Amino acid sequence: MKTTRPILLAGCLFLALAGxxxxxxxxxxxxxxxxxxxNDCFKCHAIDKTxxxxxxxxIAAKYKEKKLDEKEAIKQMIEGKKVKLEDGSEExxxxxxxxxxxxLSNLAQWIxxx
Amino acid sequence: MKKTxxxxxxxxxxxxxxxxxxxxxxxxxxxxxxxxxxxxxGQSSYEWLISDAHKGAAKETKRxxxxxxxxxxxxxxxxxxxxIVAGKRLEPTPVKGKNGYLExxxxxxxxxxxxYLRFQWATKSKNRPSIxxxxxxxxxxxxxxxxxxxxxxxxxxxxxxxxxEDRMSIMLDDGKVPNFAKQxxxxxxxxxxxxxxxxxxxxxxxxxPLMKAxxxxxxxxxxxxxxxxxxxxxxxxxxxxxxxxxxxxxxxxLIQWRAHRTNPVGAVDDGYVLEWRNFxxxxxxxxxxxxxxxxxxxxxxxxxKFGAKALTADDFGKKDMFLIKGVNAVPFDPNAGWKEGDxxxxxxxxxxxxxxxxxxxxxxGVWKDGMWTVVMVRPLGLTNDDDKTLKAGGVYSIxxxxxxxxxxxxxxxxxxxxxxxxxxxxDIEAVKLP
Numbered sequence: 001m002k003t004t005r006p007i008l009l010a011g012c013l014f015l016a017l018a019g020x021x022x023x024x025x026x027x028x029x030x031x032x033x034x035x036x037x038x039n040d041c042f043k044c045h046a047i048d049k050t051x052x053x054x055x056x057x058x059i060a061a062k063y064k065e066k067k068l069d070e071k072e073a074i075k076q077m078i079e080g081k082k083v084k085l086e087d088g089s090e091e092x093x094x095x096x097x098x099x100x101x102x103x104l105s106n107l108a109q110w111i112x113x114x
Numbered sequence: 115m116k117k118t119x120x121x122x123x124x125x126x127x128x129x130x131x132x133x134x135x136x137x138x139x140x141x142x143x144x145x146x147x148x149x150x151x152x153x154x155x156g157q158s159s160y161e162w163l164i165s166d167a168h169k170g171a172a173k174e175t176k177r178x179x180x181x182x183x184x185x186x187x188x189x190x191x192x193x194x195x196x197x198i199v200a201g202k203r204l205e206p207t208p209v210k211g212k213n214g215y216l217e218x219x220x221x222x223x224x225x226x227x228x229x230y231l232r233f234q235w236a237t238k239s240k241n242r243p244s245i246x247x248x249x250x251x252x253x254x255x256x257x258x259x260x261x262x263x264x265x266x267x268x269x270x271x272x273x274x275x276x277x278x279e280d281r282m283s284i285m286l287d288d289g290k291v292p293n294f295a296k297q298x299x300x301x302x303x304x305x306x307x308x309x310x311x312x313x314x315x316x317x318x319x320x321x322x323p324l325m326k327a328x329x330x331x332x333x334x335x336x337x338x339x340x341x342x343x344x345x346x347x348x349x350x351x352x353x354x355x356x357x358x359x360x361x362x363x364x365x366x367x368l369i370q371w372r373a374h375r376t377n378p379v380g381a382v383d384d385g386y387v388l389e390w391r392n393f394x395x396x397x398x399x400x401x402x403x404x405x406x407x408x409x410x411x412x413x414x415x416x417x418x419k420f421g422a423k424a425l426t427a428d429d430f431g432k433k434d435m436f437l438i439k440g441v442n443a444v445p446f447d448p449n450a451g452w453k454e455g456d457x458x459x460x461x462x463x464x465x466x467x468x469x470x471x472x473x474x475x476x477x478x479g480v481w482k483d484g485m486w487t488v489v490m491v492r493p494l495g496l497t498n499d500d501d502k503t504l505k506a507g508g509v510y511s512i513x514x515x516x517x518x519x520x521x522x523x524x525x526x527x528x529x530x531x532x533x534x535x536x537x538x539x540x541d542i543e544a545v546k547l548p
Contacts, residue, residue: 042187043170051183052174094170 032110035103039096047114050086056114063112073108134227135547137478137489142232145221148542150514152216152235152527153195156204160338161305161345163297180296182530191215195527209264209525213238216527218514222544224494224536229504229544231490233282238519240484244280246430247374247460250404250411254454257410261430263522265309277430279374281517282479282488283526285387286510286534288502290363291337298513298531302335302366302387306347309523314347324350330390339364340389356389360499364388367502371477371488375400378436379465382477382490386500394500396470400461403437405446411458413443414450424456439464471498494536509535512542 036042044052045059054062063073076083080095098104162168164175171184185194195214198204219234237243251260261269261277268274285302287294294301306314314333319325325333327350338344339359340351351359359365365388370376376383381399386392403411417423419442425435437443437459446458474496479488494504502510514529533540 037187037193040170043184046186052170089173091170 027109027113028106029110031103032107035096035098035107036110039094039098041094041096044094052085052087053083054086056111060112060114070105070108070112073112074104077104077107135223135225135230137230137232137491140223140230140232140547142221142223145223145232145545146543148220148532150218150220150529150532150542151191152218152514152516152529153191154199154205154212154214155195155303155524155526155528156198157206157309157311157524158198158204158300159303159305159307159310160297160300161311162204163300164345175297178293178296180531181298181300183296185530191530207265207270209521211238212264212519212521212525213527216516216518218516218527218529220514220542222534222536222542223547224504224506224544225547226494228494229492229536230547231284231492231544233488233490233514233516234485235282235516235518236485237280237481242431243373243481243486244278244518244520245373245377245481246277246435247279248277249425249435249457249460251427252424252452252454252456252458257404257458259460260427260457263525264520265523265525275427275430276520278517278520278522279372280486280519281370281372281515281522281526282486282490283368283370283515283517284490285513285515286367286369286502287512288363288508288510291366292339292364294366295511295531295533298511299515299528301337302391303524304333304336304345304347306333307335307523308332309525318348322348322350324353324389327353328390334391335368335387336389336391337365337387350389360388363502365500369475369490369492371479371490372400373479373486374436375461375463376477377479378434378438379463379468380476380478381465381468381473382475382492384472384474384501392500394471394474394498396472397468398472399465399468400463401467403459403462408448410448411446413437413439413462414446414458416442416444423450424452424458426455426457429457435459437462440466471496471500474498474501504536506536506546507538509533509538509540 046055048055048057076093077096080092082090083093084090164172166172168175192215199208199212199214201208216235221232223230248259248261250257261275263278264276266274269276285299305312319332333347336347340356342349342351365386368385368387368391369382371382376399379399383398384394386394403413405412414423415437429435439462443462474493476491477489479486492504496503511531512534513531515526517526532542534542534544536544537546
């Protein structure tokens with residue numbers, strides 16, 4: 001069959017790439033950003049710019065350095081703990097308006113993969 | 115618009131020194147365009163801006179952070195406007211069918227004589243823009259106000275028809291008004307003003323020392339610096355203190371193109387905001403058509419030129435009803451056989467009467483295929499004490515507003531503040547014309 005080889009090749013390539021891809025490969029970017037926007041996350045955070053809160057890139061780097069994981073990021077979103085803002089003041093972090101574990105996981109992964 | 119009015123507009127703009135460009139001949143295709151998103155702000159007053167109701171932003175706005183510092187995400191203006199216009203917050207009387215968002219295309223150019231600002235936006239109505247204005251209707255005995263803007267209580271209650279002119283407005287500062295570069299027009303929008311929360315009563319205004327001193331009967335736009343408590347319209351500074359702030363340039367220019375009251379005579383009005391929304395010194399291109407002593411209009415239409423001496427309710431939305439001195443207006447004749455239902459214009463227009471600083475700006479607007487194209491012409495180098503002086507190389511903070519579809523006051527679409535540079539780096543860079 002003439003078509004078998006390309007399909008097999010493509011399949012292998014997919015597996016090979018999957019093996020090397022980072023954990024966040026499965027992140028639904030559009031859904032994560034939509035959830036962040038719906039919850040006004042972008043009022044305080046930007047991807048690579050310091051606003052009222054740190055950029056998502058800075059957060060991701062900090063989590064990586066401190067070896068913190070997705071669970072810690074989700075706790076930050078759902079517990080409303082006090083956070084230190086970029087101007088040095090402190091404020092209760094906004095509690096995200098979803099309890100869906102999949103949505104929370106997706107958003108946490110998206111943030112940590114910046 | 116009638117061809118005569120349009121011709122007059124273009125002819126007036128074309129006048130001027132040889133150094134000034136004819137706006138109609140500027141090749142706007144070669145001038146970069148900036149799309150400025152405008153949104154419906156509802157009752158988001160300065161007091162709301164700095165309050166805890168402005169969630170997560172009170173501390174920041176009080177210390178003077180810029181609106182766009184937080185509201186810079188994609189579609190920020192669209193989200194805010196759609197939310198407010200639907201009455202989810204900050205809008206107690208949503209106008210049915212009103213859009214929360216509007217895109218304004220802005221282009222700018224200048225030469226040795228003038229700055230030219232060109233604006234384009236789509237109107238809600240695709241059949242006819244809002245070029246009419248409320249009038250005076252004869253009820254058989256007296257001439258009484260007829261029609262009103264959409265947010266008017268009687269209009270909302272269906273007791274009056276919705277009638278008002280479209281407007282394109284800019285507020286402009288040269289860096290002398292504290293924080294205008296960051297919070298723009300919100301500095302001028304306050305509780306107590308018309309159609310805003312805590313509307314000032316007639317009695318409160320009558321008893322207020324500043325309002326008495328400046329002879330005003332209601333509260334309009336003002337800058338925080340004009341009050342001892344910036345959030346309380348009642349705490350006005352003395353006339354002497356206000357004069358000092360004005361002399362130091364602590365006011366914003368407010369320039370408005372009006373589809374009914376200025377466009378037919380090729381004009382754009384000229385005002386400023388400090389303790390109130392003032393017109394510049396001199397005489398506007400439009401004036402009240404009511405003789406308050408005689409309780410009757412000053413002018414009526416010349417039947418030979420207009421086809422009738424007055425309008426009727428049926429004419430609104432159909433007939434161009436600009437009453438222009440020297441063109442189609444004649445002195446009011448009380449014995450002309452007035453009958454109930456006759457309507458006359460609330461304002462008469464006159465380019466020839468306009469004078470002084472109030473008459474600085476020119477401009478014209480053409481509506482075609484559901485889109486206004488407006489060009490404002492502002493002279494450079496003005497030295498009046500109620501004008502911001504524009505000059506080559508200057509950078510200015512500028513806010514934009516459009517009133518669309520028979521509405522006024524808070525019923526506009528507004529922008530976050532931008533910068534305008536005349537041959538200088540800015541959000542909107544005016545191109546030097548050859």
